[in-house]
Structures are given as structure tokens and as C-alpha cells.
Amino acid sequence: MxxxxxxxxxxxxxxxxxxxxxxxxxxxxxxxxxxxxxxxxxxxxxxxxxxxxxxxxxxxxxxxxxxxxxxxQEDVTCPPAAKCTVGFSVGLNTLKAPPREARIAIFKDVFNNVGNGYDNNTGTFTAPVKGLYFFSLTFHNVGDAVINIYLYKNDRRVLNVDMPEAYPGSNTKAVTIQVEKGDKMYVKAFLRQNVTGVKAIFTGFLISCM
Incomplete structure (x- = not known):
């Protein structure tokens, strides 16, 4: 089934x-x-x-x-070309300073002052830029003065210009020196007696900025 x-x-x-x-x-x-x-x-x-x-x-x-x-790097690089043009030339007709005391010579006659670094009120050139500079001093003695001229950078003497004892006479000295921005260059005169017959020219210019 x-x-x-x-x-x-x-x-x-x-x-x-x-x-x-x-x-x-x-x-x-x-x-x-x-x-x-x-x-x-x-x-x-x-x-x-x-x-x-x-x-x-x-x-x-x-x-x-x-x-x-x-x-x-502003202080160590060269600024624009316009700021790298610096120079001055100044003169004086009469050197006035107390005898036997070194004083800054004030060059009142400004022939040129490119860059406005020179101050004819203080007799001091203040470097507007860092660089290599040329400075020269020319003194002409038409009297019987015996003087010593010195170029200073800040507080350091960098150049001597001895005036000849014989007159009339002249002497020129120059120096190339590296200057920092803000450094001051000026001329000091040491007079051994009253001076009225000394003429001088102080010149400086920037060779190249650094």
C-alpha cells in the first residue's frame, strides 16, 4: 500500500x-x-x-x-641710487679758537652739501649711509701761525695735517675710510697762538655704499 x-x-x-x-x-x-x-x-x-x-x-x-x-639688513645693504649720492665741500676764511686748546673748526662757507650730511652750525658731517668715504683737508697759511689740524671720526683721530712754519704755505692730506651710518666726521684745530691768516677747505664724499 x-x-x-x-x-x-x-x-x-x-x-x-x-x-x-x-x-x-x-x-x-x-x-x-x-x-x-x-x-x-x-x-x-x-x-x-x-x-x-x-x-x-x-x-x-x-x-x-x-x-x-x-x-x-637696511644698515648693511646699499640703499637706492639717490641715497648713495653723498658729498660736501666747505671752507673757512678765518680760523678762530683759543690758543693752545683744540677746538672743532666750524666751516661756515658751504659750497655743496649733497645729502645734507654736513651741519655748518656744528662743523660736523654725519654719515647718512654706511659706506667707503673719501675725506680731504687743505689748509693755507698766509700768516705766521703755527697750528695742527686733525680729522676725527667720532672720538678717534684719523688724520693729521701739520701746517708749515714758513709762510705763506699750504698742506693737503686725504684719507679713505669706512664709515658707519650715523658716524660723525669733524676737524679739530690746535692753535699755538691767535690765528687770523688761515684759510681751509674740508671735503668729503661717498665712494660706494656698503
């Missing part, structure tokens, strides 16, 4: 339920995927913005550092 085997039959899928499930997936999971993708794009944009901001800051720091270095 044969037994019947009952094979269960699969229930057909509910079409309405399938459609509802598909819509549920579409409305819930797809927006979530899009949201994740949008968040990823937003993060990338934020990172790119941060990188751009950091790059700008680094460039600014490098620019400021370069400007600071240039500022620190």
Missing part, C-alpha cells in the same frame, strides 16, 4: 506587500545613503578649506619673515 506524501505548496507572493517593501527601502535606505555621501563630500570640502587656510597662513608667515630679514 503506497502512502501519499503531501508536498506543501509555496504560497504566492503578495504583490502589494512586495511593492510596499520596495517603497520602504527606497524611502528609508536610499536617502540614508545619499546623506552619507553628502556628509563625505562636506568633509572633503571642509578639509580642502582648512588646507587652503593653512597654506595662506604659511605664505603670510614667510612673507612677514622675509620683510623682517630685509628690515634687519
Amino acid at each position: 503506497q502512502r501519499k506524501v503531501n508536498i506543501p505548496h509555496k504560497k504566492p507572493l503578495n504583490t502589494a506587500g512586495t511593492v510596499l517593501l520596495a517603497f520602504t527601502i527606497g524611502f528609508i535606505f536610499i536617502p540614508m545613503l545619499c546623506l552619507c555621501k553628502n556628509e563625505e563630500v562636506g568633509e572633503r570640502n571642509e578639509i580642502a578649506s582648512l588646507l587652503q587656510d593653512l597654506t595662506a597662513r604659511v605664505e603670510k608667515l614667510e612673507k612677514d619673515k622675509k620683510a623682517e630679514n630685509m628690515k634687519g
